[in-house]
Amino acid sequence: MDLNALKYTRSHEWVLVEGQTATVGITDFAVHQLTDLVHIELPRVGRTVRQDEPFGEVESVKAVSDLYSPASGEITAVNEALADDLGVLSDDPFGKGWMIKLKLTDASSLSGLMDRKAYEAHCADESEHA
Amino acid sequence: MTYLFNTPDQQREMLQAIGARSIDELFDQIPADCRLPGALELPPALSELELEREVRTLAARNGAGEDRVCLMGGGVYDHFIPAAVDEVVSRGEFYTAYTPYQAEASQGSLQAFFEYQSLICRLTGMDVSNASLYEAGTAVSEAAFMAMRATGRHKKVVMLGSVHPEYRQVLKTYLSNLKCELVVIPTVEGTADLADVKKALDDKTACLVFQHPNFFGCLEEPEELTRLARSAGALSVVAFDPISLGVLRRPGDYGADVAVAEGQSLGIPVQYGGPFLGIFACREAFMRKMPGRLVGRTTDRIGRPCYVLTLQAREQHIRREKATSNICTNQGLLALRATAYLALVGPQGLKEAAELCCRKAHFAAERLTRIPGVELAFDRPFFKEFTLRCAEGVEPVLSRAREAGFDLGPTLSRFGSAFDDSLKDAVLMAVTEKRTKREIDELVAALGGLEATTLGVAAIPQR
Secondary structure, three states: OOHHHOEEOOOOEEEEEEOOEEEEEEOHHHHHHHOOEEEEEOOOOOOEEOOOOEEEEEEEOOOEEEEEOOOOEEEEEEOOHHHHOOHHHHHOOOOOOOOEEEEEOOHHHHHHOEOHHHHHHHHHHHHHHO | OOOOOOOHHHHHHHHHHHOOOOHHHHOOOOOHHHOOOOOOOOOOOOOHHHHHHHHHHHHHOOOOHHHOEEOOOOOOOOOOOOHHHHHHHOOHHHHOOOOOOOHHHOHHHHHHHHHHHHHHHHHHOOOEEOOOEOOHHHHHHHHHHHHHHHHOOOOEEEEEOOOOHHHHHHHHHHHOOOOOEEEEEOOOOOOOOHHHHHHHOOOOEEEEEEEEOOOOOEOOOHHHHHHHHHHOOOEEEEEEOHHHHHOOOOOOOOOOOEEEEEHHHOOOOOOOOOOOOEEEEEOHHHHHHOOOOOEEEEEOOOOOEEEEEOOHHHOHHHHHHHOOOOOOOOOHHHHHHHHHHHHHHHHHHHHHHHHHHHHHHHHHHHHHOOOOOEEEOOOOOEOOEEEEEEOOOHHHHHHHHHHOOEEOOOEHHHHHHHOOHHHOOEEEEEOOOOOOHHHHHHHHHHHHHHHHHHHOOOOOOOO
């Protein structure tokens, strides 16, 4: 996965846009911050989500965190395999650890997201203040 | 008794420190009409001896439970409590323990709750039980909320009219500020008409709430009700009677998603209006969505078994406004009573208690309905409780029973508009394993005898 091809949110989700389809997951930084993951709740296929709204949640031994959608659209696929093995999320957050695929309703809203360089700076900033 | 003692000098000093001239000035910002003008109207203080005498006089006015015969139903029942329950619960380690904030320091309490949860799971046939909630009304409401979270349906909850009106009231209060409709299905025949239930359930419904045996004592059709809920994509929530599970099928066996109950029957006395015990158990699929505390067993660093509060990510102190409930406590002492009770009687004891209740209730119902003008309100199977209708009205019958030392009730009219008008002359009555044949015969004689006198015929109960 070319990390430069992805867009990022301030809440540490990544999105890969291919035509009208967006694939969404969370970053390695997020996985590291969450520590041991124990449970994930993902939505059903067919649900529509709006940008910045929670589409699911992930539970670690420390906390439960919402997963925020980087874009608006209808959910066309959900990575059901994650529920059985969250190790995939730790091992390959940008690949096999993807969470949902969206059919975008408004691709222009993606322009507000960060590129890789801006996201790395954002992470560095958060680490510093952690 | 003065709990926060301070002298006029200290009061002056404190007022000075905060820059107020008097206590009245300190309270200035409270609107005058919200404040009590002048002092409380209390009689002069009594000496210790006088006070003791006064309290004894007041206490003597209580109708003590043991010299009267309790046949009351309506959610609280006079079941037998083995003396060992009190013995276990009155141990200082349990009795004086406040909710453990550093929970794992109280291994004894956690072990007791773990055992409670395990017993409730076996009793109900459900996968997971929490460490208890306040009482049945809260448990029913929390179950409805969990169903909303689990189904993503937040607009509609369907409840049978045969559910305890107070549970309905608690849920209604909880829902009053939410955009969720509570649909109540009338049960004028004593139980729900399955066609009505089917009609009420749709793809907006979060859950179907029913009680079995229901508030009138009648048995619903639990398999059918859970099946109807499931086919609408809704959860089924059953409020059960713990003692009834000695003879009836378990909620887990007839497909319920959530099983809740008033746990008072399990070793908790009929004490004022509570405190009681809210039982809450569900299928594993909802484990992370359930409210309340949950105790788990694990091992410590050198491999010894130990107990922890587990799955706390559901709870308020971690999940904040997204917590599964704003209740972050449990009925520790009363859950312990239920644990001691269930452990003492065991499955066989529970079965025997349930069989005795069932037989004695049917004997009583059969005898009472021989009295002219007294009949069962519903032609439905029942467990230990039934609804009587009295041609001459409920009050004269109740007062004759009371005079003879028997307490029946509650009357259905007590619950205002909760029930159909046709039920306003009906009264609930429950017969537990504690009741004897002699007591039941005496009750029948008291009611039947006076009934006959009123009618001007010989005062002999029909046999």
